[in-house]
Amino acid sequence: MTPLQRKIIHIDMDAFFASVEQRDQPELQGKPVIVGGQPNSRGVVAACSYEARQFGIHSAMPCSRAYRLCPQAIFIPPRFDAYKAVSKIIHEIFWRYATDVEPLSLDEAYLDVSHSSEYKGSATRIAEAIKHDIKAETQLIASAGVSYNKFLAKIASDMDKPDGLYVIRPEQGEAFIATLPIGSFYGVGPATEIKMNKLGIKTGRDLRSKSSVELTKHFGKSAEYFFQIARGIDHRPVRSTRIRKSLGKEKTFKTDVYDKTLLLEKLNQLAQKVFENLAAQQFMAKTITVKIKYANFKSVTRSYSSTKIFIQLPEIPNILTELLSRTDAGQQGVRLVGISASGLQSMNDKKAKNGPADQLEFNLN
Incomplete structure (x- = not known):
């Protein structure tokens, strides 16, 4: 059997902290914004807008130097509670599409x-959908890298x-890595880059020309990683920090909907996608x-909920009709509908193979 081709996406929000500030304070849009310390402090830049980056400012730069590069920059102290709230929304979007999510x-x-x-x-197309959902729900912009391993996906998201x-x-992996500057390799910091340059290693092609023995001599335990990555090989799994508890889909309407037939049609379409996943x-x-x-x-x-039987798709239309009837849809306009499946259990789990349910339960939350 041919091994499954892995599909890895790396999502990176663009100028995240600064973008949140520009979103929440529209007067900052289009201006050089620096999140971090104050110009006369010993603090550093935590994040900066793309307008500030045009002056050569970047994260971890001393704020005093950032001020010299751009005296007109607007310095803002970080609001981590606001960033965490947005992050929670973004990560919930990730879980709509991915089986495993590894936050960095x-x-x-x-x-x-x-x-x-x-x-x-x-x-x-999944990456496009994630970017779309993030923009629709947070008014923020994300960049995405798509590839067959983590190393290349992360590099791609920055391109x-x-x-x-x-x-x-x-089929593009090895050729792409061959021309990649060694300083762009994930895991190659400034000190390692200098060391590699002294060894004549300036690109991925140069790194691939070195034997495993030679790399071990100079880089010890990191040698195997460098040897593999130069050939486009990265078997590291995406390691989730939580167990998937639910899977769902939502649809936001451009105008408020009062037609319950239309709402049921959309819910059934969403259910089809959820159960395919x-x-x-x-x-x-x-x-x-x-x-x-609602509007x-x-x-x-x-x-x-069912205590024993695990719900299958043919049962869903009647369930959705009943659940929708227990809302004010039709009486009030609806701007969004969604469906989620939870209480997940693996099909390979013997406990999932139960007989008829002895209790069915409708919950009003």
């Missing part, structure tokens, strides 16, 4: 979408910033939840 910081993460059935399994989407396909990821669900957001932005959820 508040504003970036690796996603494994190898088993996703979204967009017929196209990682590129076309801001608002980038760069794809490195398996469940099947692809070898899960069964125990609870179905419908989410409704006044108030949200409600209605849930259906």
Whole structure:
């Protein structure tokens, strides 16, 4: 059997802290914004807008130097509570599409979408959808890198910033790495770059020309990583920091919807996608939840649970009809509908193979 081709996405928010400040304070848009210490302090730049970067300012630069480069820059102290709130939304979006999510910081993460059935399994289209959802729900811009391993996906996400989407396909990996400056390699810091340059290693092609023995002599335990990565090989898995508890899809309407027939049609379409993803990821669900957001932005959820039987797609239309009837949809305009499947259990788990349910339960949350 041919091994499954991995599909890895790296998402990196563009100028995250500074972009949040520009979003929340519209008067800052289009201006050089620096988040961090004050100009006369010993602090450093935590983040800066792209307008500030045009002056050569970058993260970790002393604020005093940033001020000399751009005296008209606007210095703002960080608001970590605001950044964490946005980060939570972004990471929930990741989980809509990926089977595994590995956060690297508040504003970036690796996603494994190898088993996703979204967009017929196209990682590129999934990345486009994630970028779209992030912009729609946070008014912020993200860049995405798509490839067959973590190393290349991370490099790719930095290729076309801001608002980038760069794809490195398996057949392009080695050629891409060959021309890559060694300083751009993830894991090669300034000191290692200087050491490599002294050894005549300035590009990926130069690194690939070195034997494993030679690299071990100079770089010890890191040698194997460098040897493999120069050949486009990176088997590191995307390591989730949490277990998937649910899987869902949402749809925001351009205008408020009062037609319950239309709402049910959209919910059934979303359910089809959710259960395709469940099947692809070898899960069964125990609870179905419908989410409704009204025109006044108030949200409600209605849930259906089974204690033994794991819900299958043919049962869903009747369940959705019942759940929707327990909302004010039709009486109030609806701006968003969503469906999620939770209480997930692997199809390979023997406990999932139960007989008829002895209790069915509708929950009003």
